[in-house]
Amino acid sequence: MTSHNHQKKIAVINDLSGFGRCSIAVALPIISAMKIQCCPVPTSIFSNHTGFPSFFFEDYTDRMQPYIDQWKKLELQFDGVCTGFLGSKEQIQIVARFLQDFGREDNRILVDPVMGDYGKPYATYTTEMCQEMRKLVQFADILTPNLTEACLLTDTPYRPDHWRKTELLELAEALAAKGPEKIVITGIPQGDFIANYCYEKGEEPTILRTHRVGTQRSGTGDIFSAIVAADAVNGVLFRESVKKASNFIKKCILRSIEMDLPLTDGVCFEEFLTKLR
Template identity: 55%
Template structure:
């Protein structure tokens, strides 16, 4: 019998027990895509921070010994993906992990969760932003939203709609940081959501979908997990982004139909069968 190599990805993110985001999204999404998801928790929360109360346990002190055991076991990964990182120390730990585990065949995806709607999160001091640029430079694929793209590129965030020409320039500016592929996600253009993307020296292209329903937590995690899975499976960036955009939209529509509370994220579990089918096409 041939030795079957199942693709594996190390997923670095927080674990929120309730609310459908971060690792509780990545694990089932990547599993549905046929990829083994190996989590590296950065913190443990009872539920995401959009709820009025939550329990929080910082896992920073445990990350290095956790990763060290993987080194001792000689584990290898086809991909490494990063989500929310809450401190400069966590960023440095992740940079060291990428350097230690990266091989010529390892793909690295960085989702630089730094802010939204033109405002950086409180933890993102100028020094933290500088460290995140260093991590972004190690990425093969970078998936910021528009706020994060502007922070990383050190350009002002425009409250109005950016022109397609300006967005293309922003994509190219981010590529100069180091990543070969860039996707700026969820850009509002009238009633549409647009993703601006480029892979290598290929042209900057724009994928548009009509916005559906209310903005919900965790949809970015669904999106970036599918991008990571597609990358590990060897897909083109355009194919991955198309699948991610379609699946997220379907999840939002279905969640609205079922009147799922917005804070509870999207009921992607009911659509995992369709994700399996779309992955196998």
């Protein structure tokens, strides 16, 4: 029987937005540029993301399992899996089954628990969905929550700044107790800097800081998780990968400001794709 598993592959489970540079539309070119085949599983279809005044939307929940079942028939194997925004309890449960079906000892599963920001869950995120996401975290090798999501996953009171190292360590250890070996808590404000807290079981934690530039744009989290997932499959050290992703995003934001791109249009990562290795 012909094998389809001679090339490295990452399955990306996320929505597809035709315009606005986020989710699958970001992950696919970035992972491909890093010499890995990207295989998308769409959770929903958007003409443009929800940051715009209006958009076309089609929910893909009922089609996800039949779609995935065809991959089972092909006996596909993935070196990595990267999950992003999930819009319902049912979608989270489908992804949990996917990770059970396709998980192996030697693949790398990255869960980006896209649940909220600025101290609050997104309006669409119910208490029930938060509980399901906590269950999904157990499958992750790598977890990439922002500060809000780290607090939501651990029932930790949120505050926007002034986090001590000991408190961040406690937060990371509480997340690690759920299963992930590697955790990066992103977007921690530190004055003129934005920090990422890198935690690996058995290693000394690291805080990586970059100067804050511009205003938050769509898709930067998707860029970050795509780079980290591809690097994990390619065997790059975790903290080096986090540093690479942060520097890449900063460069893209600065170029987007130079080009006077609207915030809704995301960042012009295309200009730097050839720099990713």
